[in-house]
Amino acid sequence: MLYTHYEKTNKYPRILVCAPSNNAVDEIAARLMHVRDARKSNYHIVRVGVTTSMHPSVAKISLEELIKKHQQTIMETKESPESCKLRTLTEEHSLLKKNKTCLIASIDAANKNGQSDEARMYARKLEQLEGQIEGVDRSLNECMKNHYNYFNTERMRSAFKKDVISGSQVIFSTLNSCRSREMENLFVQNRRGTAFLCCIIDEASQCTEPESLTPLVFGISKLVLIGDPDQLPATVTSPVCS
Numbered sequence: 001m002l003y004t005h006y007e008k009t010n011k012y013p014r015i016l017v018c019a020p021s022n023n024a025v026d027e028i029a030a031r032l033m034h035v036r037d038a039r040k041s042n043y044h045i046v047r048v049g050v051t052t053s054m055h056p057s058v059a060k061i062s063l064e065e066l067i068k069k070h071q072q073t074i075m076e077t078k079e080s081p082e083s084c085k086l087r088t089l090t091e092e093h094s095l096l097k098k099n100k101t102c103l104i105a106s107i108d109a110a111n112k113n114g115q116s117d118e119a120r121m122y123a124r125k126l127e128q129l130e131g132q133i134e135g136v137d138r139s140l141n142e143c144m145k146n147h148y149n150y151f152n153t154e155r156m157r158s159a160f161k162k163d164v165i166s167g168s169q170v171i172f173s174t175l176n177s178c179r180s181r182e183m184e185n186l187f188v189q190n191r192r193g194t195a196f197l198c199c200i201i202d203e204a205s206q207c208t209e210p211e212s213l214t215p216l217v218f219g220i221s222k223l224v225l226i227g228d229p230d231q232l233p234a235t236v237t238s239p240v241c242s
Contacts, residue, residue, distance in 0.1 A: 012043040012169040013197035016215055020175055020207035026055040029172045043169040049177040066164045080150040082143050089140045096133045175211045187218040198222035
């Protein structure tokens with residue numbers, strides 16, 4: 001469906017893939033990840049939900065993990081009030097490390113040549129230098145922490161979530177998690193046209209009818225239900241139907 005749509009329109013559609021259980025969602029996500037990597041495709045996938053409930057192989061495309069990557073990219077390319085100081089400390093740290101390497105080499109050379117007094121002199125300088133390095137390390141860590149926190153506000157994280165979700169062509173979620181605050185904000189409150197080409201629900205016989213209708217809140221006009229009642233019995237809660 002993804003590739004056929006791309007061949008016709010030169011762009012990937014957005015598809016929502018749901019299931020009543022985490023295992024079912026993760027199974028499909030893992031397979032699509034394999035296909036995408038094998039074909040070296042450039043569409044984006046995100047798994048919405050609680051990361052600890054996901055399979056480890058799928059957790060790397062979880063919303064939280066993708067936010068961290070997005071945040072790391074922003075931190076490396078955008079400026080904060082700490083950026084200038086951070087660059088200065090990084091350069092100073094690099095220079096001190098080079099000086100340490102040179103001093104260690106000088107100590108080794110002096111010891112080999114039997115110049116014990118000179119070796120001790122270099123050793124004292126090395127001890128002082130290591131103290132300087134420790135001080136710069138502390139400053140650098142504090143500066144990096146402040147730089148990180150500048151991009152880690154609730155407002156920024158909310159913006160990152162929107163960027164990741166809106167930039168994904170395939171969104172995986174359990175039926176219970178698909179109506180998250182971010183999903184509702186993007187595809188219900190600020191909806192402009194149809195956000196999804198379709199929604200695919202796997203193991204549809206395992207969910208109740210109200211659950212299967214949940215994705216329709218996003219204005220989805222095509223709902224594909226997949227399930228095998230011979231493999232797993234349908235979930236029936238009505239005493240009349242059972």
